[in-house]
Amino acid sequence: MDLTTTYMGLKLKNPIIVGASPLTATFDSIKKLEENGAAAVVLHSVFEEQINYESREIDHFLFKGSESYAEAIGYFPEVTLSNLESEDYLKEITRLKANISIPVIASLNGVSKGGWIKYAKKLQEAGADALELNITYIPTDTDTEARDVEQLYIDALKAVKEHVSIPVGVKMNAYFSAPAQMAKKLVDAGASGLVLFDRPVHVDIDLEDLNSIQVINKSSSKDLSETLRWSGILYKKLDVSLCASTGVHSHEDILKAIMSGADAVQMVSALLQNGAGHLQNVLNDLTAWMEEKEYVSIEQMKGSISLAHTSNPAAYQRANYMRILTEFRF
Numbered sequence: 124m125d126l127t128t129t130y131m132g133l134k135l136k137n138p139i140i141v142g143a144s145p146l147t148a149t150f151d152s153i154k155k156l157e158e159n160g161a162a163a164v165v166l167h168s169v170f171e172e173q174i175n176y177e178s179r180e181i182d183h184f185l186f187k188g189s190e191s192y193a194e195a196i197g198y199f200p201e202v203t204l205s206n207l208e209s210e211d212y213l214k215e216i217t218r219l220k221a222n223i224s225i226p227v228i229a230s231l232n233g234v235s236k237g238g239w240i241k242y243a244k245k246l247q248e249a250g251a252d253a254l255e256l257n258i259t260y261i262p263t264d265t266d267t268e269a270r271d272v273e274q275l276y277i278d279a280l281k282a283v284k285e286h287v288s289i290p291v292g293v294k295m296n297a298y299f300s301a302p303a304q305m306a307k308k309l310v311d312a313g314a315s316g317l318v319l320f321d322r323p324v325h326v327d328i329d330l331e332d333l334n335s336i337q338v339i340n341k342s343s344s345k346d347l348s349e350t351l352r353w354s355g356i357l358y359k360k361l362d363v364s365l366c367a368s369t370g371v372h373s374h375e376d377i378l379k380a381i382m383s384g385a386d387a388v389q390m391v392s393a394l395l396q397n398g399a400g401h402l403q404n405v406l407n408d409l410t411a412w413m414e415e416k417e418y419v420s421i422e423q424m425k426g427s428i429s430l431a432h433t434s435n436p437a438a439y440q441r442a443n444y445m446r447i448l449t450e451f452r453f
């Protein structure tokens with residue numbers, strides 16, 4: 124069975140990339156993921172706040188929209204909170220490249236045009252095969268225009284692209300008014316890959332402390348829907364690799380993502396819940412399903428049920444949305 128695929132020009136032995144998380148924060152954990160079949164890893168993010176903290180250059184912009192800072196803080200692995208040493212991250216990449224054979228994608232998380240952008244070059248020099256940008260900005264100012272927020276993403280991507288020659292992917296969120304056009308703008312600005320989608324840190328209210336809190340909720344397969352929708356819509360529309368992320372837990376989820384048009388998938392919650400051995404089970408189940416249905420390769424099924432190819436394009440459009448709602452009976 125040919126499970127190989129290509130993502131952002133990187134040859135992968137199968138479609139499963141382990142996404143940015145504590146799973147990809149230590150050498151030993153990454154080694155274990157490789158042994159269990161991971162095709163690539165996205166390292167846990169280095170945050171603008173970490174890099175700029177060290178260089179004492181925190182951009183005032185971060186404090187203007189302090190929510191972006193809070194959002195980022197929600198993601199900080201505890202280990203790095205007390206040890207903000209972005210040099211260590213570089214050393215870890217070099218060590219990984221010497222000891223593992225799967226591609227290593229570094230992850231940069233930031234919003235401003237501050238000094239952190241230059242760090243991208245250091246990641247490339249350390250040996251990263253590609254970069255993933257997570258640009259999370261949550262505008263709370265009622266006067267901020269959507270166009271300005273979009274421009275922030277484009278500017279950050281362009282600035283990073285000026286410093287590196289390795290492929291750069293962008294982990295998008297699904298909250299833009301026109302995600303398809305935003306995807307096009309990112310591709311025009313130089314994105315080689317789009318990760319659909321980031322899973323924001325959730326907001327909740329602590330009723331004992333009477334305070335708002337941020338929590339990380341793990342996903343389930345039920346969270347795959349937006350990823351399938353937008354993979355299916357964007358497939359073949361843009362010259363870019365697509366990576367399905369959020370809600371990929373089982374071999375069925377991978378099949379759906381690939382048939383929708385994804386080139387690869389990212390997995391995090393499923394591995395946090397079930398351990399690295401889950402990768403082997405999913406790969407075995409994926410191969411068994413493909414053999415039973417007489418598929419010979421991942422390539423063969425890519426985009427087969429996307430907007431461009433489905434026999435039911437209405438599934439992606441408003442007409443079907445109206446029918447589903449009006450025909451529902453209880």
Ligand SMILES: Cc1cc2nc3c(=O)[nH]c(=O)nc-3n(C[C@H](O)[C@H](O)[C@H](O)COP(=O)(O)O)c2cc1C
Nearest residue numbers: 142143144167168257321322342369370390391392
């Ligand atoms: C504990 C935890 C830490 C995470 N850390 C990061 C991070 O450092 N950078 C990032 O871009 N995404 C981070 N994420 C988001 C994941 O990479 C992924 O996008 C999200 O969990 C959705 O995928 P899933 O449904 O497979 O879990 C984190 C997620 C979790 C659960």
